[in-house]
Amino acid sequence: MRRTASRAPGLDRWLAWLLQYGTWVAASTVAAGLALALLGSWARNGSPATAVVATRIMTTGIAFFILLPVMRLILMLGVFLHQRDYRFSAIAALVLMIVIAGSMIGAM
DSSP: OOOOGGGOTTHHHHHHHHHHHHHHHHHHHHHHHHHHHHHHHHSTTOOHHHHHHHHHHHHHHHHHHHHHHHHHHHHHHHHHHHTTOHHHHHHHHHHHHHHHHHHHHHHO
16 A cells, blocks of 8 residues: 555654744744844833844744745655655745745745
């Protein structure tokens, strides 16, 4: 019996791991930036540099959230290529190219 994408061993486990820990990293980064911003505003001599650093940290966390679906596509593409399932590899690569093209068009 041929394996299908839904029955790929380990794919579900890898995707769950990526999304779970990726979400934790992104949320923790946003929370660290927010905490730094709050602590900087409560400080007696809160400098504008602290606010800039806090904003950059929060922006990085938001970027992690945005990149999670792209990382999922890259992981799926890698797993499908490793399993030599070229049909699903082509689909994952096509979706990844569409996402990248849409991001490039949106950045213009």
